Amino acid sequence: MAVQLPANDFAEPIADGDEPLYASRRKIYPKAVSGPFRRAKTGLLLLTLGIYYILPFVRWNRGINAPDQAVLIDFPSRRFYFFFIEIWPQEVYYLTGLLILAAVVLFLMNALAGRVWCGYLCPQTVWTDLFLFVERKVEGDRTQRIALDAGPWTVNKVTRKIAKHAIWLIIAWWTGGVWVLYFADAPTLVKELATFQAPAIAWISIGILTFTTYSLAGLMREQVCIYMCPWPRIQAALTDEYALNVTYRYDRGEPRYSLKKAQVAHDAGLPAGDCIDCSQCVWACPTGVDIRNGNQLGCIQCGLCIDACDSIMAKVGKPQRLIAYDNDINAQRRAQGLPSQYKLLRTRTLLYAGIIVSVSFVMIFALATRSDLGVSLIHDRNPTFVRLKDGAVRNAYTIRIANKYLERRLFLINVEGFEPGNFQILGNTTNTMVVEVDPDRTQEFRLLMTTYAAIPPDASIPIRVVVTDVKTGQTARATGHFRGP
Amino acid sequence: MGGEKKARNNSEKALTTGHEWDGIEELNTPLPKWWIWIFYATIVWSIGYWVVYPSWPLVSTYASGAFNWRSRSAVQKELELLQKLRAPLIEALRAAPVEKILADPQLLNLARAQGRVVFRDNCAACHGIGATGIKGYPNLNDDDWLWGGKPQDIIYTITYGVRSAHPKAHSGVMPAFGRGNLLKMPEIIAVAEYVRTLSGLTPPAGTDLALGGKVFKEHCAVCHAENGKGRRDIGSPDLTDSIWLYGSDQKTIVDGIYHGRGGMMPAWIDRLDEVTIKALAAYIHSLGGGK
Numbered sequence: 001m002a003v004q005l006p007a008n009d010f011a012e013p014i015a016d017g018d019e020p021l022y023a024s025r026r027k028i029y030p031k032a033v034s035g036p037f038r039r040a041k042t043g044l045l046l047l048t049l050g051i052y053y054i055l056p057f058v059r060w061n062r063g064i065n066a067p068d069q070a071v072l073i074d075f076p077s078r079r080f081y082f083f084f085i086e087i088w089p090q091e092v093y094y095l096t097g098l099l100i101l102a103a104v105v106l107f108l109m110n111a112l113a114g115r116v117w118c119g120y121l122c123p124q125t126v127w128t129d130l131f132l133f134v135e136r137k138v139e140g141d142r143t144q145r146i147a148l149d150a151g152p153w154t155v156n157k158v159t160r161k162i163a164k165h166a167i168w169l170i171i172a173w174w175t176g177g178v179w180v181l182y183f184a185d186a187p188t189l190v191k192e193l194a195t196f197q198a199p200a201i202a203w204i205s206i207g208i209l210t211f212t213t214y215s216l217a218g219l220m221r222e223q224v225c226i227y228m229c230p231w232p233r234i235q236a237a238l239t240d241e242y243a244l245n246v247t248y249r250y251d252r253g254e255p256r257y258s259l260k261k262a263q264v265a266h267d268a269g270l271p272a273g274d275c276i277d278c279s280q281c282v283w284a285c286p287t288g289v290d291i292r293n294g295n296q297l298g299c300i301q302c303g304l305c306i307d308a309c310d311s312i313m314a315k316v317g318k319p320q321r322l323i324a325y326d327n328d329i330n331a332q333r334r335a336q337g338l339p340s341q342y343k344l345l346r347t348r349t350l351l352y353a354g355i356i357v358s359v360s361f362v363m364i365f366a367l368a369t370r371s372d373l374g375v376s377l378i379h380d381r382n383p384t385f386v387r388l389k390d391g392a393v394r395n396a397y398t399i400r401i402a403n404k405y406l407e408r409r410l411f412l413i414n415v416e417g418f419e420p421g422n423f424q425i426l427g428n429t430t431n432t433m434v435v436e437v438d439p440d441r442t443q444e445f446r447l448l449m450t451t452y453a454a455i456p457p458d459a460s461i462p463i464r465v466v467v468t469d470v471k472t473g474q475t476a477r478a479t480g481h482f483r484g485p
Numbered sequence: 486m487g488g489e490k491k492a493r494n495n496s497e498k499a500l501t502t503g504h505e506w507d508g509i510e511e512l513n514t515p516l517p518k519w520w521i522w523i524f525y526a527t528i529v530w531s532i533g534y535w536v537v538y539p540s541w542p543l544v545s546t547y548a549s550g551a552f553n554w555r556s557r558s559a560v561q562k563e564l565e566l567l568q569k570l571r572a573p574l575i576e577a578l579r580a581a582p583v584e585k586i587l588a589d590p591q592l593l594n595l596a597r598a599q600g601r602v603v604f605r606d607n608c609a610a611c612h613g614i615g616a617t618g619i620k621g622y623p624n625l626n627d628d629d630w631l632w633g634g635k636p637q638d639i640i641y642t643i644t645y646g647v648r649s650a651h652p653k654a655h656s657g658v659m660p661a662f663g664r665g666n667l668l669k670m671p672e673i674i675a676v677a678e679y680v681r682t683l684s685g686l687t688p689p690a691g692t693d694l695a696l697g698g699k700v701f702k703e704h705c706a707v708c709h710a711e712n713g714k715g716r717r718d719i720g721s722p723d724l725t726d727s728i729w730l731y732g733s734d735q736k737t738i739v740d741g742i743y744h745g746r747g748g749m750m751p752a753w754i755d756r757l758d759e760v761t762i763k764a765l766a767a768y769i770h771s772l773g774g775g776k
């Protein structure tokens with residue numbers, strides 16, 4: 001929702017004539033700031049990157065038949081390991097649940113405080129921040145960088161540029177290097193990478209990730225958020241008038257004058273706002289936005305302009321938070337002399353929270369009751385039945401037993417709803433109804449069922465296959481039908 | 486754009502494209518330059534693609550592209566890789582005798598997977614996708630095996646065929662008793678009805694079963710045995726069971742006696758290798774457990 005601008009409009013004037021079809025990029029030189037939001041960002045940066053870089057090396061003991069890496073996406077054997085959770089491809093609905101959860105958490109964040117994700121947590125933001133940090137260390141802060149870029153290509157400039165890009169590339173390489181560790185045993189792969197023994201796919205993945213990290217965080221930066229990312233578009237449609245967004249309190253700041261002019265206005269008995277038009281908020285902004293133009297697509301709501309403005313307010317002796325997390329409603333309320341109002345509990349936040357709680361509950365329930373034994377019964381379709389020499393009718397099935405347990409297990413197969421003795425398992429070493437299934441594997445068996453009984457024409461007799469773990473007595477069932485002519 | 490009236494949107498202070506729907510105006514937001522450069526780059530890329538990939542049709546063939554980069558060679562490469570990955574499995578199949586394959590769930594699953602494909606490619610034309618057979622082509626799911634249903638029997642039959650040109654093929658035919666003037670029509674009808682009674686079917690009233698029995702003893706028992714149970718060494722069917730390769734009605738049986746029978750199955754030894762035949766036999770055996 002666009003902020004209603006006050007009458008003495010301060011939006012930048014647009015030159016007359018045709019606007020160009022394609023815009024050149026305006027290079028942005030974000031200035032370093034300090035303050036609570038900067039600290040929060042730094043803290044989250046260290047936390048998220050720390051998790052990313054360390055997680056593949058965390059071990060988790062699962063016994064001898066399974067990898068001991070806490071988080072592992074094992075493509076060759078089609079398993080996903082996450083600490084105590086092991087997921088098979090057919091259980092990908094857990095991932096669906098996780099994605100639903102992630103989406104609704106994003107919505108909730110947005111309903112509470114706008115683009116928290118964008119400002120603090122998005123990998124694009126985190127890595128850009130890291131790359132900016134490097135840039136500042138190598139080339140200096142905003143003023144020095146502008147001067148360096150405008151100046152001639154001296155040895156100093158070349159050295160600094162090379163150093164910056166080299167460090168960026170190293171970071172980017174490590175980003176890709178860690179990425180691949182999630183797909184194989186990390187210590188082994190590190191060794192293979194160090195001795196150039198790693199498989200080609202690892203090098204290719206690292207190469208791609210190096211390229212994307214370097215170009216997205218180093219070169220593209222705010223362009224990703226403004227032109228490429230879908231979230232700002234969705235976010236704008238999901239927000240409401242109570243969502244807290246980084247907001248310039250124009251009711252307090254306008255009319256803005258430089259300190260000198262403000263004095264003149266004051267002397268003339270004219271009103272002067274708190275904004276001293278120092279541009280610090282614009283300079284601090286990593287996306288080059290002037291927040292005083294109101295909430296806008298380019299703003300990722302990182303709060304750095306709040307820190308920048310607060311330090312100026314402190315210097316000129318005015319109250320903090322001329323720029324603050326605030327909403328439209330409050331600007332209007334203040335204009336009417338009413339106190340600010342923050343409504344965290346609204347229909348939508350409660351609804352989102354409700355969805356999060358129920359989806360989490362379903363997920364936890366599903367995980368807690370996840371069986372490590374699965375059975376399915378597949379009836380032969382062609383033919384559905386066959387007549388034997390002696391006139392008996394036989395049906396053939398494939399039984400598929402999934403042993404998600406990390407030990408070899410013996411199972412007794414029994415068929416309910418069918419006269420005993422008239423079923424037989426093919427391809428079975430023990431020649432009984434007991435079959436053996438390897439650890440962490442699915443195995444198939446052929447089941448033949450024959451009846452001599454007279455069955456009604458076009459019969460479809462419900463049957464039930466019960467698979468029982470010989471040792472533990474755990475059972476699983478599958479239902480099917482016996483068909484006659 | 487061209488021709489459209491550009492206007493200024495009041496609250497956004499930006500140019501619009503002149504499009505407006507229900508008071509909502511479309512702003513003219515310029516694309517970034519790099520975006521258009523990427524667009525040009527894709528055009529250049531597509532030219533390279535044309536040249537390298539075989540994409541130009543010619544009169545009787547097509548431009549062959551460069552670097553041997555085409556989907557055909559990609560498939561080739563993937564197949565080779567697959568062969569390499571599968572080599573140990575194929576080796577296991579080669580090493581194990583068919584009886585061992587049938588008793589080992591892992592090997593059986595492997596053989597079944599391979600056998601199913603081979604069956605569909607080669608055998609399904611006559612025996613049907615599900616090996617259910619049709620008139621004259623046996624159903625392989627049941628327990629009636631003309632030439633034997635043990636795994637080794639099945640391998641033999643697949644390898645050399647039935648009445649194929651191969652010297653080791655199964656042979657033995659049902660003679661044409663009618664056409665060869667060995668039996669008269671009334672005798673044929675009588676013996677046909679007699680044969681039907683062997684598997685419990687009732688003949689129409691007035692059938693001369695005594696004549697039928699006599700004819701059977703004189704002409705048929707040599708191959709089908711006195712009791713009508715048939716002989717596997719010459720592939721003569723069991724006439725006492727409820728499975729009929731051609732049909733159990735009088736007309737069909739009379740037809741068979743009059744004209745004779747002798748279905749044919751090719752020898753696969755020249756088309757399929759030993760391991761494939763073994764896997765195929767294991768698959769077929771696992772359909773209904775052979776006999």
Ligand code: SF4
Binds near residue numbers: 123226230232
């Ligand atoms: S706009 Fe997109 S890419 Fe940018 S910070 Fe937000 S989510 Fe990340």
Ligand code: SF4
Binds near residue numbers: 287289300302304305
């Ligand atoms: S305007 Fe402020 S909150 Fe928005 S991106 Fe810029 S610095 Fe961050």
